[in-house]
Amino acid sequence: MAxxxxxxxxxxxxxxxGETVLKSCSLxxxxxEFWMLLGTNGSGKSxxxxxxxxxxxxxxxxxxxxxxxxxxxxxxxxxxxxxxxGADVAFGLVEENLPLLQVRQRVEEALAAVNLWALQRRPxxxxxxxxxxxxxxxxxxxxxxxxxxxxxxxxxxDPDSQLDLVAQVRRLVNSQGITALWVTHRLDELDYCDGxxxxxxxxxxxxxxxxxxxxxxxxxxxxx
Ligand SMILES: Nc1ncnc2c1ncn2[C@@H]1O[C@H](COP(=O)(O)OP(=O)(O)OP(=O)(O)O)[C@@H](O)[C@H]1O
Ligand SMILES: [Mg+2]
Numbered sequence: 001m002a003x004x005x006x007x008x009x010x011x012x013x014x015x016x017x018g019e020t021v022l023k024s025c026s027l028x029x030x031x032x033e034f035w036m037l038l039g040t041n042g043s044g045k046s047x048x049x050x051x052x053x054x055x056x057x058x059x060x061x062x063x064x065x066x067x068x069x070x071x072x073x074x075x076x077x078x079x080x081x082x083x084x085x086g087a088d089v090a091f092g093l094v095e096e097n098l099p100l101l102q103v104r105q106r107v108e109e110a111l112a113a114v115n116l117w118a119l120q121r122r123p124x125x126x127x128x129x130x131x132x133x134x135x136x137x138x139x140x141x142x143x144x145x146x147x148x149x150x151x152x153x154x155x156x157x158d159p160d161s162q163l164d165l166v167a168q169v170r171r172l173v174n175s176q177g178i179t180a181l182w183v184t185h186r187l188d189e190l191d192y193c194d195g196x197x198x199x200x201x202x203x204x205x206x207x208x209x210x211x212x213x214x215x216x217x218x219x220x221x222x223x224x
Contacts (some may be wrong), residue, residue: 002031003031005029005032006064008028008051008052010060012059023201025204027197028187033195034180034193035194037199038184046151049151052065052069053149053191068145068147070147072150074153074155080135085122086121089139092139092143104178106142110138111138112140114134114141116131116135129157129161133136134190137168137169144194150179150181154166163188169182180218187217195211198217
């Protein structure tokens with residue numbers, strides 16, 4: 001069996017005072033693949049991603065995830081903190097205490113990987129939504145992340161930038177061997193991934209071929 005970058009085994013989690021959100025939830029993402037996580041509103045997708053990012057702890061069960069892991073939020077304005085593109089990507093490297101030259105190299109490489117090399121000095125406020133998401137992804141690449149966790153990164157983008165972003169992540173997974181887990185509601189994005197999970201009632205009810213899952217969910221949408 002291929003090596004796994006993410007293993008979730010029988011994870012249970014409930015918010016304080018709330019219902020149990022994840023009930024014996026299990027999934028595995030093979031290393032170097034691009035998988036998507038689907039499910040209705042409130043099914044626990046964001047909660048699961050927060051558990052994977054280590055922002056929350058499971059009440060029971062086990063999570064194993066290759067490190068370092070990077071998180072990309074739905075709204076990039078909640079994530080980008082520095083005034084310019086280059087400074088923002090460099091900011092994520094502060095903890096590593098690298099020599100300045102190496103920081104510069106990593107920032108340039110990461111921005112080149114998301115086709116933003118020319119915008120290094122651009123103020124963040126002067127970027128489009130899709131460009132902001134690519135800066136957030138560059139931050140993870142600069143930190144040499146093994147895994148990218150993306151929570152509806154295209155939710156605030158127009159349809160063209162949406163498909164640009166998903167195609168970009170597809171290329172990064174192919175070229176850099178990164179593993180990506182991408183939460184979405186948009187079925188057209190399934191065309192870009194290697195596999196998908198369907199989360200319902202706190203556990204994974206279906207998994208595998210994205211084409212088959214897309215068919216299944218399109219039929220459900222038609223009925224509704
Ligand atoms: N910070 C919180 N405190 C308490 N309950 C929460 C919190 N965040 C989410 N929940 C609850 O946990 C459940 C799962 O929420 P979650 O955000 O994980 O769903 P989701 O699948 O990401 O939904 P969506 O598709 O709307 O983003 C919901 O019932 C929600 O109300
Ligand atoms: Mg969510």
